[in-house]
Amino acid sequence: MLERVLAGIPVGESPLRHVAHLPERPARHADWPAWAAPEAVEALRARGAERPWAHQAEGADAVRSGENVVVATGTASGKSMVYQLPVLSRLLQDGRATALYLSPTKALGADQLRAIDELELDGVRAASYDGDTPQVERDWVRNHGRWVFTNPDMLHIGILPNHSRWARFFRSLHYVVIDECHTYRGVFGSHVALLLRRLRRVARHYGADPVFVLASATVADPGDLGERLVGTPCRAIIDDGSPRGARTVALWEPPLLEDVVGENGAPVRRSAGAETARIMTELVIEDARTLAFVRSRRGVELAALSAQRSLSEVDSSLPGKVKAYRGGYLPEDRRALERALLVGDLRAVATTNALELGVDIAGLDAVVVAGYPGTLASFWQQAGRAGRDGEGALVVFVARDDPLDTYLVHHPPAVLERPVEATVLDPANPYVLEPHLACAAAELPLKEESFDAFGGTAAETAVKALTSEGVLRKRPHGWYWTARERPHRSVELRGSGGAQIAVVEGDSGRMLGTVDPDSACATVHPGAVYLHQGQSFVVDELDLDTGLALVHAESPDWTTSAREAIDISVLRTVERREAGPHVSVCLGDVEVMSQVVGYLRTLPSGRVLDQVPLDLPAHKLVTRAVWYTIGEELLSGSAPGGAGLEPARIPGALHAAEHAAIGLLPLFATCDRWDIGGVSTAMHADTGEATVFVHDGHPGGAGFADRGFAALFPWLAATREAIASCECPAGCPSCVQSPKCGNGNEPLDKAGAVAVLDAVSTAGRQAGGSAGLHDRR
C-alpha cells in the first residue's frame, strides 16, 4: 500500500519522513468470572465474545468488588465489556438496582444503548434520558428506568436539580459509567469533575455510594485522571489483552508549493487535505479499505470530492466507493455509511473525528490522519481503526502547515515512542467552582462537611465569596440558595459561562447555534465564514449587547481567521524559578486585554488573499500564565552562552519563539493552540525585562499554563527543534507564523528565535534542569 501511494513521486521529492513497523500482538484470554450472571455471559458470547480478554476480566472483577475503575486500553479493545458485565449482572441479580451511563455526546450514548438493547436481556430496562427524549417517556424513565443513558448536560440541567423526583433511582444507584472520559479535559473537564462531585453528594443523600467505571482512550496516568474527575481514588486497568494486527506507520510532510506565496511572502506547503485526497485515491485503486481523518467538516467534504474526481478518471465505478462522514448527518445515514464501510461496499471514507469515538469500526486496511488531531491519545485512537488480526495495515500521518505537525514528522519518537499525554483539568478553578457550589447548594444545603468533596480550602473560599456576594445565605445548618430561579441554567458546561451569543440566519430567523461570548469576536465577527453542519454562512453583523450574530448562507472560496492584539499584565506571581542569573520562569495570574483587530482571508491553497481590518471592543480576561524573562546581557551575548542579538532583532526573535511555543504546548498539555494565547515583548512593564508569556484562554485558567511551567525546558527544547527543522528560509506557518497573530506575523526572526531558545535552554541546563532549579514561592 505504501509503495502504491508513493508511486510516481520523483526520488528526492519524497514526502516520506519516517516509516515504522509495529509488530502484531496476540490475544490473552481469561475465564468468565463466577459471579457473572449466566444470562449476561450468554448474551455477550452470542455477540462474538467467546471468552473475555485478560484486561476485561481484571476490570470487571475490580468493579464487582466495589473498586472505582478506569479502563484505559487501546481502540476497540472491548472496554465496554468492563462495565457491561458487572452492571448487567447486578441488574439481573437484584431487581431494584439501578445504574447511570454518561457519554460526552448524545450519538455515542445512543450507540451504547443500542448495544445493550441488542443483548435482549429481560428486566434491564435501559433507556435514554437526554434532550431528545419526549416528555411522556421522561416520566417513564424516572419512574421505571434501571439503566439510564444520559450526558453531562442533562445530568446537570435535568436530573440533579430535580433529584427528589429521581429518589427511587438514586436510592439504588450501584454504578455510574463514564464513557470516553478523556474527552473531559480543560474547562469542560473541570465542569464535569464538579458535576460528578454533585452527583456523588446527591446519591449519598439517598444512601447510595455508587461505584464509578470510567472508560478512556489510552492516556498517561489514567488513575490520576479518574481521581481528578470523580474525586476519589480509581484503579487503572491498562494491560491490554486484546489482539492487534501488525501496522506500518508512515510520517508524511507535503511538499512546498513552487508558485504560491503566503503572508509576508512565506512559502506554502501543499495542504494536508489535498495530499490526503491523493493518498485516498491511490489506496482505493489498490482496493484497500481506508478511513481518512480530516480536521474540519468542510475539509472532509472537499477531500471526498477531490478523491471522487480523480477516481472518475480511472474507472467510472470507483467514485461511488468514496464518501464523506461527519456530525450533522442524519443518524440513519450515518449508520448506512458505517455498515457500507464495514462490509466493503465503500472503499474509503473521509471523516471528522465523529468516527473517532465509540463507533464500532475497526479492522480497516489503512488510516490516513490529516493533521495532528491535538493529542497523541486521539492519534492512536484514529490509527487504531486500522489493523486486522493476522494482516498488515497502513497508517499515514500527513502533517499540516503548522509547527507542531512539522516537529512531529521530523521527530518520529515524539509520535511513536512518547507515552500518551495526561489529560489536564482543574476543578479548583474558582470560575468553575463557584457556580457549581451554587448549584450544589440549590440541590441540597451545603454543610461544612461538604467542602472536602469540593476541594477543601478552595471550596471554603468560594462559598465565602458566594455568601458575601449575596448568592448564598448562611443559616445555622449550612449555606442555602435562596433565590427562586435555580442557578443551573446560567452554568454552561461546555463554555466559560456568561450569556451565549446566538447565531441567527437573517432571512429566515432560524437559530443555527450559539458561541461563547469570550470567543464571539474571534469566530463570528462581521465577514467571518461560519460553518454549521457542513453548510457555510457569512456573518453580516455582530451585536454583543443583544447577544446576536446575524448570518446569511454563502460559500466563499476562502476561510477566515481572526487576528488578535493582546496586552498582558501580571496580577500575582504564584511561583518563580531562577535558571541562573539571567533567566527566570514564573507561573501566576494575569490580566489579558485582547482585541480582534481584523481577519485574514485564505484560499484552500494556502494563499492569503488579504487582511480586513475590524473595529471591535477589547475584551478583558483574568487567567493563568507561564512566562520567562531574559536579561539583556544574555540576549545581546555579553554574558556567556548569550544569543548575540542586535537590539533591533530582539522583538522579532521573541515573537517568533512565542508563536512556535504556543504551537508546541499541546505536546505537553492536552490543549489546542486555540485554547491558549501569548504575548512577547522586549521590555515588559511588570517584569522590567524581555518576557515571553503564554496564557490560558479561559477565565481562571484550565491548567495548561501550569503544565507549561512544569515542563518549561523540555517544551522550549521541542520548540527550538520545531523551528530549526523547518526547511523554509525565514519563517512560515510550519514554524513561526501563527494563524491568529494580531500583528500580521510581523516582526518575526526565525534564526533569532533559535538563538534565544538556545540561550534560555543552556541557562536552564546549567541551573540543573527543571528539577534542580532554584524555587522561590
Ligand SMILES: Nc1ncnc2c1ncn2[C@@H]1O[C@H](COP(=O)(O)OP(=O)(O)OP(=O)(O)O)[C@@H](O)[C@H]1O
Ligand atoms: N472478549 C472479546 N472477544 C472477542 N471480541 C470482543 C471481545 N470483547 C469485545 N469484543 C468486540 O470488540 C469490538 C470492540 O469492542 P468495544 O466497542 O467495547 O471496544 P472499545 O474499546 O470500547 O472501543 P473504542 O476504542 O471504539 O471505544 C466489538 O465489536 C466487540 O464485540
